[in-house]
Amino acid sequence: MISIDDLCVADNEGRRVLDGVHLELAAGQRLAIVGQTGSGKTTLALSLLGAVRPGLRVVGGQVNVARDDVLALAPAGLRRLRRDLVAYVPQDPAASLTPTLRVYRQIGEFAADRSPGAVGRRLAEVDLPDDERFQRRYPHQLSGGQQRRLALARSMARDPRLLVLDEPTAGLDGPVRGRVLDQITRLVETRGMTLVMITHDLHVAARAADRILVLNEGRVEEQGTTSAVLLQPEAAYTRELLAAVPDLSELQQRVLVDDRPGAAPVLRVANLVASYGSRAQRRRVVDDVSFDVAPGECVALLGMSGSGKTTVARCVIGTHVPDSGEVRLGEQALTPDVSRRSIDERRRVQLVPQDSAGSLNPRRRVAATITRVLRVLRGLPAEEAAEETLRLLGLVGLPARLADRFPAELSGGQRQRVTIARALAAGPQVLVCDEMTSSLDVRVQAAVLDLIDGLRRDLQLAVVLITHDLGVVARMADQVVVLHEAKVCEQGRVGDVLGDPQHEWTRELVRAASVNLDVVSRP
Amino acid sequence: MTMLYYIGRRVAAALLTLIAVSAVLLAASEVLPGDAASASLGITSTPEEVQALRDQLGLDRPLPVRYVEWMGGALRGDLGVSIMARRPVTEVVSAPLADTTLLVFLAAAVTVPLSVLIGVLGAVRRGRRLDRALTAGAVVTVSVPQFVMASLLVLVFSSTLHLLPAVSLAPVGGGPLDRPEILVLPVLALAGFATAWASRLVRAAVIDANAAPNVEAARLAGLPERVVVWRHVLPATVGPCVQAFAWLISGLFGGTAVVEQVFNYRGLSYVLVDAVRNHDTAVLEGVGLLLATIILVAFIIADVLALLANPKLRTATA
Numbered sequence: 093m094i095s096i097d098d099l100c101v102a103d104n105e106g107r108r109v110l111d112g113v114h115l116e117l118a119a120g121q122r123l124a125i126v127g128q129t130g131s132g133k134t135t136l137a138l139s140l141l142g143a144v145r146p147g148l149r150v151v152g153g154q155v156n157v158a159r160d161d162v163l164a165l166a167p168a169g170l171r172r173l174r175r176d177l178v179a180y181v182p183q184d185p186a187a188s189l190t191p192t193l194r195v196y197r198q199i200g201e202f203a204a205d206r207s208p209g210a211v212g213r214r215l216a217e218v219d220l221p222d223d224e225r226f227q228r229r230y231p232h233q234l235s236g237g238q239q240r241r242l243a244l245a246r247s248m249a250r251d252p253r254l255l256v257l258d259e260p261t262a263g264l265d266g267p268v269r270g271r272v273l274d275q276i277t278r279l280v281e282t283r284g285m286t287l288v289m290i291t292h293d294l295h296v297a298a299r300a301a302d303r304i305l306v307l308n309e310g311r312v313e314e315q316g317t318t319s320a321v322l323l324q325p326e327a328a329y330t331r332e333l334l335a336a337v338p339d340l341s342e343l344q345q346r347v348l349v350d351d352r353p354g355a356a357p358v359l360r361v362a363n364l365v366a367s368y369g370s371r372a373q374r375r376r377v378v379d380d381v382s383f384d385v386a387p388g389e390c391v392a393l394l395g396m397s398g399s400g401k402t403t404v405a406r407c408v409i410g411t412h413v414p415d416s417g418e419v420r421l422g423e424q425a426l427t428p429d430v431s432r433r434s435i436d437e438r439r440r441v442q443l444v445p446q447d448s449a450g451s452l453n454p455r456r457r458v459a460a461t462i463t464r465v466l467r468v469l470r471g472l473p474a475e476e477a478a479e480e481t482l483r484l485l486g487l488v489g490l491p492a493r494l495a496d497r498f499p500a501e502l503s504g505g506q507r508q509r510v511t512i513a514r515a516l517a518a519g520p521q522v523l524v525c526d527e528m529t530s531s532l533d534v535r536v537q538a539a540v541l542d543l544i545d546g547l548r549r550d551l552q553l554a555v556v557l558i559t560h561d562l563g564v565v566a567r568m569a570d571q572v573v574v575l576h577e578a579k580v581c582e583q584g585r586v587g588d589v590l591g592d593p594q595h596e597w598t599r600e601l602v603r604a605a606s607v608n609l610d611v612v613s614r615p
Numbered sequence: 616m617t618m619l620y621y622i623g624r625r626v627a628a629a630l631l632t633l634i635a636v637s638a639v640l641l642a643a644s645e646v647l648p649g650d651a652a653s654a655s656l657g658i659t660s661t662p663e664e665v666q667a668l669r670d671q672l673g674l675d676r677p678l679p680v681r682y683v684e685w686m687g688g689a690l691r692g693d694l695g696v697s698i699m700a701r702r703p704v705t706e707v708v709s710a711p712l713a714d715t716t717l718l719v720f721l722a723a724a725v726t727v728p729l730s731v732l733i734g735v736l737g738a739v740r741r742g743r744r745l746d747r748a749l750t751a752g753a754v755v756t757v758s759v760p761q762f763v764m765a766s767l768l769v770l771v772f773s774s775t776l777h778l779l780p781a782v783s784l785a786p787v788g789g790g791p792l793d794r795p796e797i798l799v800l801p802v803l804a805l806a807g808f809a810t811a812w813a814s815r816l817v818r819a820a821v822i823d824a825n826a827a828p829n830v831e832a833a834r835l836a837g838l839p840e841r842v843v844v845w846r847h848v849l850p851a852t853v854g855p856c857v858q859a860f861a862w863l864i865s866g867l868f869g870g871t872a873v874v875e876q877v878f879n880y881r882g883l884s885y886v887l888v889d890a891v892r893n894h895d896t897a898v899l900e901g902v903g904l905l906l907a908t909i910i911l912v913a914f915i916i917a918d919v920l921a922l923l924a925n926p927k928l929r930t931a932t933a
Contacts, residue, residue, distance in 0.1 A: 141835050174837030188832035192850040192926055201846075202836060230926040247836070 093119040093254060093286045094140065099153035101135055101144065101310075109135050109148055111310040117303070119253070122280060122287040124301035124318070126294060126333070128533040129504070132310040133290045134183075137256050139163070140288065141178050142170045157254060175202075179252035183259045183290075185243030189231040196227040198242060202249040218245045218275065240272070248279065255280060257289045261296050265560040266396055267604045273300045292533060294337050298322055306330050336538035338563030339605065356422075357384035358554045359408070359441075359522045364417035366403050377403045378414070379578040383571065385522065385554040390545075392557045392565040392586070394601070395575035401558045404575075405524050408556065409443045421522070439469040442515035444544075446527040448507040452499040458485070458510050459495035465517040484513040488543060505536035512543065516551075523548070524556045529564065541568055562605035566590060574598050618922060618929060625918050629911040633904070637689070640903040641682050644896035672698065685900070694901035699893045704901040708886060712905060714791055715875070715882035719867045721798060722805035726867075727860055730810045734817025739844060741822060749814070756811035761870055765804040765877040772800060783878040791880070801878045805870050809863055816859040817852070824851035853924035861917035865910045 096115040102108050110132045117123050127133045135148060139155050142162040155162040160173055174180075182188050189198060199211045212222035218241040220226065231239055247255065260276060261269045277300050280287045291297055297304050298318060305315040306327065313327040325331045366378040378400040385391045393401040406412035408419055410430025419426045421440060427433050445451040452461060459481050466477040482492050488509040499507055508528060515523055525544065529537040545568060548555045557568055565572055565586060573583040574595065581595040593599045669675055688695060694704035733753075737746045756764075773781035783797035791798055824830065825848050833847045834840075875884040883902060890898040922928050 138835075143835055171837040171839065174835055176837070180832070180835045182828060182832055182835075184828060187828040190829040190833065190847045190850070192924075193846070201838070201842075230930060232927045233930065243832075250836075 093117055093121075093158065094288070095154075095156040096136075096139070097154045097156075099136070099139060099155060100151045101132070101139070101148050102151045103148050108151075108310050110139075113153070113307075113310075113312055115305060115312075115315070117286060117288070119286050120284055121303055122277070122301045123289065123303045123305060124297035125288065125290045125305050125307055126292065126297050127307035128292060128535065130309075131307045133292075133307055134258055136307065137180070137258060137288060137290050140254065140256055141174050141180055175250060177252060178254045178256060179247035179250065180256045181243055181247045181258065181260065183262055186231065186236060186239040188243050189239060189246070191231055193230075194227065195229050195231075195234075195242060198231070198246050199249050202246060214245045214249055215242075217248070217279065218242075220245065237268070241275075244276070244279075248283075251283070252285065254286045254288065257287070259290055259292070261291065261293065266562075266601050268396075269296070270299070270604050276300060294322065294333065294534075295339075306333070333534060336534040338538070338541070338561065338567040355386040355389075357386050358422055359385040359556070360418075360420040361404070361408065362418050362420070364404060364407055364414050364419070366400075366407055366412060366414040366417075368403075376415075377578050378407070380417075381573070381575070381580055382417075383573050383583065385556060385571075387521065387552040387554055388548055389570050390548060390555040390557055390568050391571045391573065392559060392569035393573050393575060394559060394562070394565050396560055398577075399575040400578045401575050402526055405443070405526050405556065405558050408522070408524055409441055410438075435469060439518045440520055441522045441524065442518050442520035444508075444511050444515050444523060444525040444528045446530060448504065448511045448528075449499060451511060452507060452514075454499055456498075457495070458490075458497050458499070458502070461499075461510065462514050462517045465514055469518045480517070484517055487516065487547075488513045489539075503536075504532055505540060508532060508536075508540055509543070512540075512547075516547070520553065522554045522556065524558070526558045527560070530559075530561070537564075544568070562590065562601060574601070621922060621928070622915070622919055625915050629915055632911060633907060634686075636907040637686060637900070637904055638682065640900045641678070641685065644894075644899055645678060689901075689904060694904070695897035697890075697895055697898050699889070699895050699898075704897050707898060708883075708902055708905065710790070711881060711883045711886045712902070714785075714880070715868070715871050715884070716909070717791065718798065718801055718805065718871055718874070718880065718882060719864065721802045722809060722867050722870075723860070723864060725802060725806040726809040726813055726863060729806070730813035730817050731856070733810065733814035735821050735844075735849070737814065737818040738821035738825060753811040753815055756807055757815075759808075761804060761808055761873045762877055764807055765800070765874055768800050768804055769877075781878070783880040785881065797878075797880070801871075801874045801880050804874045804877070805867055808870065809867055812866070813859055813863055817856055820852040820855040820859075821848060823855075824848045827851065850924065854921040857917040857920045857924070861910075861914045864913040868906055868910065 094115060094117040096113055099110055099113040099115075100108060101110040113132075113136060115123075115136075125133045125136060135145065138145065139150070140157055140162065142155070142165055144150060150163055153163075157173065158177055160169070160177075162170075162173065165173060193201070195215070196211045199214050200206075203210050203214065211227060215222040215226070220238060220241050231242065234242060257276065261272055264272055273296060276287070276289075279285075287301070289297075289301060301318055303315065304318050304321040306313040306321065306329065308329050313329045314321055314325065321330060322334065325334060361384075362382050364378055364381045365376065367374050367376045369375050381400075381404055383391055393404055395401045403412055407414045407417075407428070410426065410428065410433055413428040419428070421437060426437055426441075430438060456464075459478070462481045462484055463474075463477045466472045466480050467474070470477075472480060481495065485492055485495060490506060490509050490513065494502065494506065499510070502510065511528075523544070528544075529540050532540060541564065544555060544557075547553055555568075557564070559565060569586045571584065572586045572589045574581050574589065574597070576595075576597040582589055582593065582598045589598065590602060593602050673681065685695060692705065694708075696702065697704050697707045700707050733749055737749045740746045759767075769781045772779045779799050780797050781800075783791070783801055785791045785797065786793050830843060830847050833843045838847075871882055872884045872887075874880070875882045883906075886898060887902060889895070890902070
């Protein structure tokens with residue numbers, strides 16, 4: 093079906109984005125292309141459609157799909173290839189739907205089958221309602237999950253023989269991710285299609301693909317059957333990737349610290365209740381949440397999006413005023429509103445945000461960002477602040493030469509380290525980390541998690557870790573609070589909660605997460 | 616439901632704007648040196664005569680009183696009396712306003728389709744020879760002052776080719792539509808600049824929409840380029856473009872001031888120049904208010920069109 097031979101793609105500066113890629117895939121096989129951001133995954137996938145992103149050009153090699161030499165096709169031939177043979181669903185499927193077209197037009201635009209009811213059948217195939225009313229809707233009137241399925245149905249409407257999916261599970265977690273993958277696998281199997289799927293997540297690859305190709309900086313590190321690549325990885329890079337993925341099995345390898353007797357909690361959250369919206373539409377998003385964090389301890393708030401975990405964090409740092417309940421720092425209760433907290437109270441509770449790019453002032457250099465905190469919250473004189481800034485950069489593993497950079501000149505992992513240094517600059521007792529690694533690649537994520545773990549031991553920081561990732565919890569947390577629909581459904585020591593979950597929701601989470609690398613042992 | 620609410624809010628905002636405009640207009644004519652009484656009586660008048668006229672016109676009453684009175688009249692369609700013409704302002708202004716509006720709408724009728732055509736062509740052929748030529752043409756046209764453009768048109772089409780009249784005087788007792796050929800050069804002079812400007816905005820909007828992920832997806836799905844442009848790119852540009860065209864109407868009214876003078880087209884600019892010279896504040900205020908109303912209506916229409924072109928806003932419920 094697919095045969096790629098020595099494909100080389102370079103950018104305008106001549107840097108190789110893909111370097112000598114070979115790939116053979118038979119009809120009906122399911123391939124996962126695994127790699128980090130910038131490894132060339134999307135470029136490789138797009139080459140199957142004969143597309144090259146602006147700024148890139150093919151400098152050598154051949155791509156054959158079915159019998160076509162894709163890179164040599166004339167525009168008309170290329171259109172025929174894309175229309176009849178290969179379908180592509182981009183990373184953000186919702187954004188790929190033109191907002192001014194109704195559902196039936198989205199499908200009907202492509203449908204090979206123009207008989208009445210054809211659109212409805214296509215919708216039913218991806219578990220979407222097929223009635224008239226649904227078909228007359230616009231994309232914005234669908235939920236995110238429905239948009240995703242509509243984009244899938246749209247790409248399938250031509251009955252392509254090869255389906256190319258770019259990160260089909262980006263932004264999904266837990267059970268939802270599993271359901272999406274199952275649906276894709278089912279469709280591909282019943283239609284006998286060939287699947288090429290891009291992912292950075294080895295769990296996803298393990299679950300949905302029968303072959304894996306590991307891509308690193310444009311080179312193929314390794315390819316083979318899923319079980320061979322995951323169970324007996326040959327390339328050092330693959331082993332590194334596998335080790336970096338946090339998963340449940342790490343619980344067994346970790347030496348869990350027992351309760352520290354006598355360590356008085358530094359942060360106490362008691363009976364927190366918080367809501368959003370005005371009168372009629374007021375919705376309770378946090379309902380009676382309590383937990384304590386001792387110095388040097390890491391408490392994870394675990395939950396899916398919408399479970400209220402970020403609101404808890406906002407109440408702790410004081411950017412959301414709770415309806416009732418209290419947040420105590422040491423002995424004293426904190427004022428709910430951060431703008432009424434004293435400088436010292438603000439200093440002692442610091443946030444590491446999810447979106448490091450958005451939280452750093454784009455016009456302020458790294459050093460200035462950190463120095464400002466030292467001057468404002470700690471009142472250090474200029475010279476001392478400059479020295480301390482360099483020390484902090486060293487502490488979070490950033491070379492001093494980055495001090496003069498602007499945030500846009502840093503990688504995602506470096507930016508996240510800057511936000512950590514900025515938080516540490518205040519000399520906090522409590523560090524609130526809100527999904528701080530969700531936008532990072534596994535290897536970078538592993539490094540950032542290690543950094544936080546080391547810091548909390550060395551500085552006796554109390555860490556509140558907000559995450560949807562069970563693997564991260566298993567790697568980092570001492571205690572875990574599981575949130576589901578605003579309520580705590582389970583909390584306790586991480587070994588107890590994840591090892592023997594009591595609540596139905598926690599069980600489902602654990603089940604979804606444990607369908608990971610061990611599925612490769614399926615026949 | 617929500618759409619009516621949205622339009623209602625726009626209309627309310629427009630009314631507030633009109634109130635602000637009227638207040639500024641009255642305040643501005645107040646600070647002009649001299650007053651209507653002395654201007655209309657001329658330099659030979661005695662101070663007693665001036666004072667008598669001031670009393671008659673009510674110019675000595677406090678400003679807020681006069682403002683309320685004026686606004687009350689304006690709501691009933693009465694904009695006061697021109698001091699120079701000794702006739703109601705509405706009567707003095709109506710014919711020139713209609714003629715100027717005719718000019719503006721003809722210019723818009725030329726500009727809108729032409730700038731859409733040029734803008735879309737440029738965007739679709741971005742960076743190619745045609746786009747570069749159109750861009751160069753637009754930059755040159757925008758850079759040439761409007762009176763130079765008007766003079767050039769006269770030089771080419773009337774002085775050299777003798778195709779069209781250089782002076783756009785309507786026949787006595789009739790309107791410009793009785794001699795439509797006098798409209799051609801003023802409309803061209805206005806539309807040239809406007810097209811150059813608007814086509815740049817259209818081009819930018821199309822380029823913007825062309826870069827959207829849904830357009831890339833449509834191309835990767837093998838749709839013909841014609842379908843991609845018509846069905847996936849252009850609908851997204853309607854909103855930004857109609858907004859630009861509302862600005863265009865406002866700009867065109869400004870442009871008529873120069874163009875009318877060059878071509879001797881008896882529109883509003885003559886009324887305004889006379890009114891300023893003679894301190895005929897009632898006329899100034901009346902014209903100001905009428906123009907502001909026309910432009911605000913254009914903006915409301917643009918808002919509604921943009922709303923209709925966006926299913927997300929159109930179908931929003933409470």
